[in-house]
Amino acid sequence: MAQQTRNIAGGYRREGSEIHPPYLYPDYKGTRLRAPKKPLIIVPHTLSELTGPLFGHTGIGPLDNDLTRQHEGEPLGERIIVHGRVMDEDGRPVRNSLIEIWQANAAGRYAHKGDQHPAPLDPNFSGAGRCMTDDEGYYRFITIKPGAYPWGNHPNAWRPAHIHFSLFGPAFATRLVTQMYFPGDPLFYQDPIFQSVRDPKAQKRLISTFDLETTVPEWALAFRFDIVLRGRDATPFERPHA
Numbered sequence: 001m002a003q004q005t006r007n008i009a010g011g012y013r014r015e016g017s018e019i020h021p022p023y024l025y026p027d028y029k030g031t032r033l034r035a036p037k038k039p040l041i042i043v044p045h046t047l048s049e050l051t052g053p054l055f056g057h058t059g060i061g062p063l064d065n066d067l068t069r070q071h072e073g074e075p076l077g078e079r080i081i082v083h084g085r086v087m088d089e090d091g092r093p094v095r096n097s098l099i100e101i102w103q104a105n106a107a108g109r110y111a112h113k114g115d116q117h118p119a120p121l122d123p124n125f126s127g128a129g130r131c132m133t134d135d136e137g138y139y140r141f142i143t144i145k146p147g148a149y150p151w152g153n154h155p156n157a158w159r160p161a162h163i164h165f166s167l168f169g170p171a172f173a174t175r176l177v178t179q180m181y182f183p184g185d186p187l188f189y190q191d192p193i194f195q196s197v198r199d200p201k202a203q204k205r206l207i208s209t210f211d212l213e214t215t216v217p218e219w220a221l222a223f224r225f226d227i228v229l230r231g232r233d234a235t236p237f238e239r240p241h242a
């Protein structure tokens with residue numbers, strides 16, 4: 001799947017592309033430390049990368065895609081539906097594929113000891129969910145809109161509100177990670193992670209669209225985020241680093 005498509009010669013294709021952010025983007029401080037300093041060595045894929053392990057429906061609970069029902073009470077914040085389709089470059093659905101998301105709470109804080117941002121934790125929000133795409137490549141999450149948070153990359157640096165996505169694909173070697181943003185966020189211009197995607201058209205593909213049709217009256221707004229795994233219209237993906 002994705003940047004890597006299985007080919008007969010025995011490996012997932014690794015696509016170089018201008019769509020995806022570079023390993024080194026100096027304004028994004030972390031890339032200065034982790035960007036490879038030497039030319040990459042291509043490690044041939046072996047049978048274990050090509051054949052699995054696979055993640056099936058059996059490991060997914062019926063409420064794993066609803067981040068608002070993982071605790072006794074409901075989390076604080078604006079309830080939203082996040083949904084879309086995962087497609088290959090020809091618009092064909094990517095079926096039965098694991099999607100995982102993780103995000104900050106409505107106040108912009110992660111439920112993680114590494115996050116010491118002085119914003120309240122929400123005892124009713126863990127901020128992680130997962131689901132499998134269906135036969136149409138469709139997925140759907142219920143969650144709350146995450147808040148922006150400061151991150152110290154540069155003076156007064158704030159991340160625009162975002163949800164992290166991991167698309168697992170058929171094997172470990174095909175895992176892809178990206179971030180979904182919300183339309184009209186005033187913080188895009190100063191965010192080097194968002195700006196490290198240089199092509200404005202590709203940047204746009206990281207921003208969900210408000211989807212009035214899918215909103216549920218009196219209950220939740222909806223945002224649509226379609227993901228294209230490769231080709232000219234590919235969704236930008238982060239370079240693997242961790």
Ligand SMILES: [Fe+2]
Pocket residue numbers: 104159162164
């Ligand atoms: Fe984040």
